[in-house]
Amino acid sequence: MQQNEKLQRIFRDVFDDPTIELEPTMTADDIAEWDSLSHVRLMLEVSKAFGVRFSASEVSSLNNVGDLQALISSKGGA
């Protein structure tokens, strides 16, 4: 499965919304349930799914989905 599809499936699971379509510019403002709690849960799920580890700094400093995709790639996530 492509990284983007995998990530999209995680987003749809975490936010319980099957209509989510990821764009690199998407931010927390675009998804109503995306708050600080669900953000941490999202990062844990991404971490498990892609076999990568995120530091607290990385978890807190992401600005949009594009940043997340780039971070996963930089850590060799598959």
Added chain:
Amino acid sequence: MNFVSLHFIAFTLVTVLAYQATRSVTARQWVLLIASAYFISTYMLDIKSALPLVAFLGLGYVLIVGMSATPSRVYVAAAVCLMIGSFLYLKQFFFLTAVGLPFIYATVGLSYVLFRIISLIVDLSNQDIDGKPSPAAYLAYTCGFTTFLSGPVQTWTSFKSEYEKPPAPITEGEVLRALSRIATGYFKLAIVAAAFDYLFQNFSVQFGGSAHGLPWFKTVSLYTVSAAAYTGYLYYNFSGYMDIVIGIGGLLQFKLPENFNRPFSAKSFLEFWQRWHMTMSQWFKTYLFTPIMLTTMQRLPDPKHSAAIGLFAFFITFLVMGIWHGSTAVFVVYGVLMAFGACANKLWQIAMPRALGKPGYKSLQKRPVYIQLCKGLTFAFFTLALTCLWTPEIGQLFGLAGRLGLSGLLVSLGALTLCFAAVDTVLAPVAAMEFNALSGLETRYRDAWTVSRCAGVILAVVFVSAILNKAPEFVYKAF
């Protein structure tokens, strides 16, 4: 060094000119270091009073340099605890007043130095930073004069990119934008905040101290107005100071992060803290809230525990953030109030979709009356909680609460909510119109307007300071 003083103006001018006089990165770094050392020295009584700060910085650097490439969790935890313990000792938190150092020393800026050292330790251990800082860079990062007193708390990565970037000639536009920002800062600090402080002093004296025979309603009214005035004073004092330091950063072509983003437009207490003192909130989110969440969620991965974990993490984070503000018991109350506000807000956000359904809650959130009431309540709760900052003794705080009673506090909360909501309904569109009008000005008129505004602010600050017969102090350097 008072920000509204010829001394500070002269210091800033000399530093900016010396900085801009050279195209060498190293020379500019030295200018910043020397300027910062001089700036900090003006807060010290003598060399002895500076020793604790020097020792604190030295300890931080030793812990950073002593860290291996892949340090153990024990080392990192011990290093962070050692820095926090040293901080609590030097700031004489609670019972530690009995075992203090036997001489007077300055603790100004220590809280923010601690933030930066902890972030360096943790980010290095997580390999979020490449390479350890040199001693000069470390000192410039922890003690830079623009951010020493009260932030903004800049990340090492952001600081490094500014610190090491090759110089480019400064343009007139950059100078004007920076001066405009500085003028805004002085207007807020020396005029608006000073006016709010004047109101606060004159209202609060009428119900404090010996004025215990006042009727209940008058006490509540005076308290409510005093509390609102203090909030205005704190916001304009702190955000004014931020405008000044960010503007000075602009003259040095050194970009600093923003610390305020229209906090009173927040529609919830949690959103408020994303707009107020943003760099500090971000720091606590990164180094306390997120680690608590990550660790606890890893132990309890079931999503049904998310809400409880979130409430726990919010409670601890806001409690610590509140207590950080001061070393006496009254700040524990402040922390508890902050924690209560955050948790209550979160519970509301969890409960409302369950009660109304997601579409129903989304629809409610779009209603203007609901939005204004939320803004008003956020302002009101924060304002009442700030009482802890202007009644420094816990006995006084409880005494005041006793005089007001629960009914008085609720009346106060309600009055502040409704008044704020009403005022915001009128003023917010006006402010938006003004902003649009100004940004529509042509560049040449905008430049002339900036020069005029700066000149006007200089005169206004000088006159108001003379009328009020005091130069305003920066209130947040006490925290």
Added chain:
Amino acid sequence: MIVVIRVLSRVILLTAALYAGVVGIAAFLAPRGSEARAVDTRTAPSTVYATATKYLMFMQPALREKGRRVIILGASNADLELRPDVIGRTVRCATIDNLSIGNENITELYQTAQIAVKNRQFSGDTSDVYVLGLWFGLFGDSKARWNGPGRQNNESDLDIEFQRYGNYRKAGDFYESRFGPEYESVVNGLVSPFALIEKVFREATYRARNFFFIRPDSRTDAEREAAVVSEAERAAAVAYWQQQLGSREHLAPAQFELLAKTIKMLSRGRNKVIVVDLPVPNWWDAAVPMNREYKDRLAALETALAGDDAVRFVGLSQYQKPENFSDEVHAKPSVATMIGQDVAKAINASACESTQQTSLTR
């Protein structure tokens, strides 16, 4: 760097131009000390200077004019009871100046006396009459009287005023113009915008401040004439003055020493001093021991100065009945006029009749 200097220069030039504009407006609106015949601190609120202390600082040139003067010093009761217009009906041989400042103690009275003496020196050898209107409330220690934010060295209101704009610097135990007397009017003119701006601010916020913050004595003359001081008001006055004086029972001896020093300074040369013991309601004698202490010390001072022809003491104990006062210290308007007339007779005897002078011109 050049870019920064260029932009800053534009800002500074525009600031200077705007300031010069405000200086012009202030110069147009402000009364000129060199053009005034007499100084009366009571008129301060109706001028651009607003307060008695600021008015006195800027109006010093008015005291330099040649010609004989009667100069009144004291606090608010002297201001009320020794009115220049009342005294001037009897005393025709001198210009009457009122330098009274409300709420002062002897320290500030001494400073006011220094202002008078220093400025009168400009008019050469003088034969002025200084009238000191005293009561026990002037004899509180400066540490109790002048404290709070901005008063680390117990600065009086006059100290605060002279230090406010930087146009004066400390010289000895008082102040001189920062760049010398020859540039005093220029320097004072340059700082006069501050007085103008402060006056505008005061006028603009007068109603709001009175409603929310202050409760000034805004009674009319008719209301003061009809006032009866209640027991509760007496008790509140006692508590207030004990706090002002810094003691429940004693006055500050140092203030009496300073009074003696003031009298000695003012009576040099051909000048004369009239020390007026202004009346207060006689219920003070039972309320606090300070009134008795004041009278005893004043009597001792009078005895010590008995051989000095230049100094005269005037008592007004005939006015001590409580019904003569609208509060704990200020006489009712009709009584104030009588007090002024009595003191005027004493001044006339000392100043005009003794020198056979009946008009201001010599």
